[in-house]
Structure formats: structure tokens, C-alpha cells
Amino acid sequence: MQTIKFEEIESNILNQDNAELKQKGRNYIVEAAIPLLNRASQMKYFQSKLSTQEILNLLRKEIEQFEEVAEENGATYETVKAARYCLCTLLDEFAAKNGWATQEWSAHSLLVTFHNETWGGEQFFQLLDRIKTEPQKNINLIELMYYCLVLGYMGKYQVLNNGKVTVENIKKDLEKIIREYKGTTSNNLLKDSVDKKGLFIAKGKRIPLWSILVSGLAVAVLTHTFLNWKLAQQTNNVNTRINALQVQQNLPISNERVQLLAPLLKNEIDNKLIQVYEIPGKSTITILGDELFASGSDKIQDRFYPVLATVSQALNNVDGQITVSGYTDDRPISSATYPSNWHLSQGRADAVKAILLNYIRDESRVRSEGKGSDNPVVANNSPENRAKNRRVEITVYIQPGSKQLATTTGVNVQN
Incomplete structure (x- = not known):
């Protein structure tokens, strides 16, 4: 199995000469990735009866099948390897967030297996920023990465302030790019392949209560800040004395x-x-x-x-x-x-x-x-x-x- 580091993937995809194959708006990269996108969705909403090793073996096989199908349909080598990187980090993140990842998964994750790396949360968005500069050449890969975000991939933004808002803005930007270069997105393709299998759960929206109480909240915050300042030194002294107590450990x-x-x-x-x-x-x-x-x-x-x-x-x-x-x-x-x-x-x-x-x-x-x-x-x-x-x-x-x-x-x- 050939492992390729992110730096080589990024360099290859930026330097490739051939534009992505486009036939009547179809995206063969996304089509080939449907089984893996389904697996990611299953991780969000279902528990698996398979062992960790069985799940990893299944996903590795499906990733290899994805590569074969995508290349047979005319996708470039560079695009397939970049897409594989994105799918590996998507599946690894979902496994970690949704209780599928165990000690065995952490040691033998998909990103480790295929790319000898342990974290793709930053590189995913780094690659996206780079390929957006040449959208016509990379439109199919851009669309695949868009669907990773649609499914809920967050990467580095999972732990950053306003991360969800940032990702939503990125998705809107990608939608504009896809419509500009392809006329439409493959929403129906993804919807038919995933939604109809019952893998998505609709969530309702509600009016934020804070908008009604904002004035009272502001007063409460100011009051708290004032009291916190007044009591700061006393609190510090108390906590210092508490922390100084040595608790006997039964070890x-x-x-x-x-x-x-x-x-x-x-x-x-x-x-x-x-x-x-x-x-x-x-x-x-x-x-x-x-x-x-x-x-x-x-x-x-x-x-x-x-x-x-x-x-x-x-x-x-x-x-x-x-x-x-x-x-x-x-x-x-x-x-x-x-x-x-x-x-x-x-x-x-x-x-x-x-x-x-x-x-x-x-x-x-x-x-x-x-x-x-x-x-x-x-x-x-x-x-x-x-x-x-x-x-x-x-x-x-x-x-x-x-x-x-x-x-x-x-x-x-x-x-």
C-alpha cells in the first residue's frame, strides 16, 4: 500500500496539468466516494456491531475500491490521492466524535494507514484554500470537500471560537464556486444516495431566547465583573490555601x-x-x-x-x-x-x-x-x-x- 504525505499531495494537485474530467455535470469523484460518505453518516447516527478491526478493514477496502473506480472513470492520480486524504480525515474524525474510535483505531487510523499522518484537521482546509485559486481545474475535488463539510466535518474549526459559523461561510463560498463552474451542485446525487437510506435525522430550529433577555444579561455581566474584581484578592488567597492542603492519596x-x-x-x-x-x-x-x-x-x-x-x-x-x-x-x-x-x-x-x-x-x-x-x-x-x-x-x-x-x-x- 502506497502512503503519501500531505506535502506531496498538495504539491502534486497544484502542479497537475490536466483539468478534471467533466461530463454533463457529473462528478465521478463524488460518485465513487458515495459508499464512504455513507459510512461517515452511519457513524453519526448508529452504533456498529462490528469490532474495531473489522470496521477498519471494511473502510480500507472501500477506500481502495474508491480509488479504483475514480481512476477508471478518468480522475487524475493527483486528484484521487488528494480525495483519499480528505475521506480518511473525515472518517477518522467521525469515528473519534461518535464513539467508534478505540485504542486500536487511534494507533491504526485511516490517515496513518494511507498517509502516515495522525491529524488532517488543518491540512484539509489548507488544501481547500489552495485549490480554490484554480477552481476550474479542481472543481470535482472542491465539490467532494464541500460534501464532507455538508456531512458535518469540522477539522480544526471544531475547537476554534465561532468554528461552526466559519464552516458555514466556507460552505456558502463553495456553493457559489460550484454553481459558477458546473451550473449546479450534485445535491440530488448525494441526497438520493444517503437521505433515502434513512441515515440523516432532521433537527428543528427554535427562536433564541437570549435575544429577548439581552438587556438583563448585560446588567448581570457588569454586576458580576464588578463583584469579581472586588473579591479577586480574597478569592485568590482562599484558593491558594485550599490548594496548599495536601490530600492523602490511597495509592x-x-x-x-x-x-x-x-x-x-x-x-x-x-x-x-x-x-x-x-x-x-x-x-x-x-x-x-x-x-x-x-x-x-x-x-x-x-x-x-x-x-x-x-x-x-x-x-x-x-x-x-x-x-x-x-x-x-x-x-x-x-x-x-x-x-x-x-x-x-x-x-x-x-x-x-x-x-x-x-x-x-x-x-x-x-x-x-x-x-x-x-x-x-x-x-x-x-x-x-x-x-x-x-x-x-x-x-x-x-x-x-x-x-x-x-x-x-x-x-x-x-x-
Whole structure:
């Protein structure tokens, strides 16, 4: 099986000479992809009785069939490989969001199998932006990517503010392009192939209640902001004392190290994006705050969205409560947004938790907490050490009986 990385796909599709084959408005790329689009829709609305391996084998076979049919009908090699990339990331995302993805899926996803990559959420939209500059040459691929969005694919926008609005605007833009170059979209094709099989569930709309209560809400927000400012320092002191309390953990003291999450996060560890430390009963993932956030902010850097998505999928493979803890250094801060170190640490923990909840199947497992400057990993006596203390830790308290991938002794999986 030939694996092609995204950079080669992007280069090939942009440099291909031949325009896409068009015959009376038909799109053979979309037609060949119908079985896979159906599978994506099934993931949204149904549970599968097949094992993870059986599902992956079925999808791999259907992806190979898609390639054969599309090429037989005249689609270019470059377009077929680009379309395969889009379909793989669509199916992987839907499997993760809808409870089909297990530990086995995370390790052997479709994108890993066919393209040796673990995340396509950013590259999908990067490719779309590039091929839109030459729509006539790439119109069939554009239409396929449009239908991925119609089915609900979100990619990187799943965890960005106003992501749904942005994707809706992208879809409207694509509709205009398709109508301009093809006269119409293949809506009937997709509708006949998917809707009539009962795979879509219509959802009603309702009038937003907030539009009626907006004035009262504004007053409430202003009141809350004023009170929060007045009580900030008192709150910070109380939380500092609470966090300083050492709670006795009923965990055995042992030098044994386990590997539950580390094998699933090997790529992120090797690239020094995260650190993972695991002992019996507890696994902790650490991300340095200066990497994850802009200075003094709780806005997560774009390049860490796929990292947190991968972490979330790994957490789905172990049982236990998850605590997201935010930490700062010892330098006091005070601003309208963050009146104290504790407020900043809580905001950062909440931001990470919000992304995890996009992927964690059981939301009740996850809680967040601000720890302020408590529990420094090193002394706050230099800029370098303070940077190490500004961090977010994701800790999962493993329930007895969770499957372990391997057990070693005295290994701290960090970089």
C-alpha cells in the first residue's frame, strides 16, 4: 500500500496539468466516494456491531475500491490521492466524535494507514484554500470537500471560537464556486444516495431566547465583573490555601512505571510537545504554558489544537476521572480579565478542558481547576525555571482493571 504525505499531495494537485474530467455535470469523484460518505453518516447516527478491526478493514477496502473506480472513470492520480486524504480525515474524525474510535483505531487510523499522518484537521482546509485559486481545474475535488463539510466535518474549526459559523461561510463560498463552474451542485446525487437510506435525522430550529433577555444579561455581566474584581484578592488567597492542603492519596507507593497513554502519544512526546509521567493508578500529561498559550492569555496556540485532539482520543482508551490543572509562576498579575494568578490558571485549565470535551465521550469524567503558583516543579529563581512552572497538567486517575499496554520499571516517559 502506497502512503503519501500531505506535502506531496498538495504539491502534486497544484502542479497537475490536466483539468478534471467533466461530463454533463457529473462528478465521478463524488460518485465513487458515495459508499464512504455513507459510512461517515452511519457513524453519526448508529452504533456498529462490528469490532474495531473489522470496521477498519471494511473502510480500507472501500477506500481502495474508491480509488479504483475514480481512476477508471478518468480522475487524475493527483486528484484521487488528494480525495483519499480528505475521506480518511473525515472518517477518522467521525469515528473519534461518535464513539467508534478505540485504542486500536487511534494507533491504526485511516490517515496513518494511507498517509502516515495522525491529524488532517488543518491540512484539509489548507488544501481547500489552495485549490480554490484554480477552481476550474479542481472543481470535482472542491465539490467532494464541500460534501464532507455538508456531512458535518469540522477539522480544526471544531475547537476554534465561532468554528461552526466559519464552516458555514466556507460552505456558502463553495456553493457559489460550484454553481459558477458546473451550473449546479450534485445535491440530488448525494441526497438520493444517503437521505433515502434513512441515515440523516432532521433537527428543528427554535427562536433564541437570549435575544429577548439581552438587556438583563448585560446588567448581570457588569454586576458580576464588578463583584469579581472586588473579591479577586480574597478569592485568590482562599484558593491558594485550599490548594496548599495536601490530600492523602490511597495509592500504593511504587517505583513501577506503567505505559497506558505514552505509546498512544509517542509522536507528541518525540516532538517534545508534551511530557508523560505514569505510575500505577495515575497518568499525567504536562504541556508547558509558554508553548500552549500566548503570554498572559488563555487563548490556545493554533498548533496545539491537533495535539489536544490526539490527547483526548488517547484518554478515551482508559477509564478514570480526568483533572485539568492550570499553573502559573510566582510573579503576581492583576488585570481586568485576570485579577490574580489563580484566575489566569483557572482560565487556562478551562480552555484546555473545553477542547477535551469536544472529543471525550463521557464529559462527566473531566473537571478543571486553577492552582495558581502552587506546586512548582522547580524553584522560581530564574526565567527558565519560571517557564517550567507555567504549565497545564492533564491527570487521569486510572480505575483498577484498565488495560495496560506495557509495564516497565523506573521509566519516566519525558523529553
